[in-house]
Amino acid sequence: MDYANLFRLDGKHALVIGAGSGIGRESALALAAHGARVTCADLNLTAAEETATLDHELAGRMAAYQLNVLDDAAIERSITELEAVDVLVFTAATNVRKRIIDYTIEEFDRVVSLNLRASFQLVRAFGRGMAERGSGSIIGFSxxxxxxxEPGQSVYAATKAGLVQLLRTxxxxxxxxxxxxNAIAPxxxxxxLTAQIKANQAWYDAxxxxxxxxxxxxxxELAGAVxxxxxxxxxxxxxxxxxxDGGWTAVDGRFDPPN
Structure with missing residues (x-):
């Protein structure tokens, strides 16, 4: 085992969907830094191009690609337009923070369509080629x-739990x-996506x-896991x-009991 190169990705083609910002952008940069050729896909082509050219030393290994994951035909086209994908990373998601009884069917459909249905389409589309070639890594963000x-997270939470089961299957x-x-759970x-919380200092601090x-x-800080x-x-x-998650799911609140 060549442990010195255990994390190297030379010769691999990674497709990062949602690469125009946030976790997707950092994931794309990290994968390229470890030797992968990275296609930075995003609905916002300008943002994808910014990612692909952000680091001049990595620019030769990164390319931008516009992709609307809500468009089934666009996903199918991407399979033929892009070179064979060895690593698929998808981060795109949305959230509507409302109590269940206040949710509309339109809002439900919007969250489920992007967070779960699009994920299903991506796994199915690119997983098929990986299986035919005999290797590949699929990484989704739960x-x-x-x-x-917590209150107000019903549909988002349901899609993120559903994504875990989709990836396990x-x-x-x-x-x-x-x-x-595999799934990563930040x-x-x-x-x-968390701008609403950041704007409320008490919520942010809590x-x-x-x-x-x-x-x-x-x-x-998510890029290493990718x-x-x-x-x-x-x-x-x-x-x-x-x-x-910084220990979120391991720690039972923040009360420090007395000795």
């Missing part, structure tokens, strides 16, 4: 909300063909204190949920 919930079905499928991360580290994560699951360092890891 959430602590796939395990723990993909691991079971595609594993005999050499394809691994805690609170400073991304555009979340910071929920985990063991007493702070929020930066998007870059590289790990994409690389040979995780060659026997599949069907797993890797929590990168």
């Amino acid at each position: 959430s602590i909300r796939g395990t723990t919930v 993909a691991a079971a079905e595609l594993g005999p063909n050499g394809v691994r499928a 805690g609170v991360v400073e991304t555009p 979340y910071a204190q929920k985990g063991a580290l007493g702070r929020w994560a930066q998007p870059s 590289v790990y699951l994409a690389s040979d360092a995780a060659s026997f890891v599949t069907g797993s949920v890797l929590a990168v």
Whole structure:
């Protein structure tokens, strides 16, 4: 075993969906830094291009690609337009924070369509080619909300729990063909999706204190988990949920009992 190169991704083509910002952007940069050729896919092509050109040293290994994951035909086209994908990473998600009785069917459909239906389409589309080639790594982003919930998170939480089961099933079905499928479950991360919370200082502080580290994560702190699951360092890891949550799901509140 060549441990010195255990995390290297030379010769691999990684497709990162949601690469225009946040965790997707940092994941794309990290994968490229470890030797992968990275296609930075996003609905916002300008944002994807910014990611692909952000680091001049990595620019030769990164390319931008516009992709609307809500468009089934666009996903099918991407299979033929892009070179064979060895690593699939998808981060795109949305949330509508409302109590169940206040939710509309339109809002339900919007969250489920992006968070779960699009994920299903991506796993099915790119997993097929990986299985035919006999190798591949699929990495989807779940959430602590796939395990723990709070008021106002019903549909988002349901999609994130559903994504875990989707990826576990993909691991079971595609594993005999050499394809691994895993989920990463972040805690609170400073991304555009959490802007509503960041704007409320009391809410922001309460979340910071929920985990063991007493702070929020930066998007870059999720990139290591992506590289790990994409690389040979995780060659026997599949069907797993890797929590990168600062201890949120391990710690029972922040009360420190007296000795």
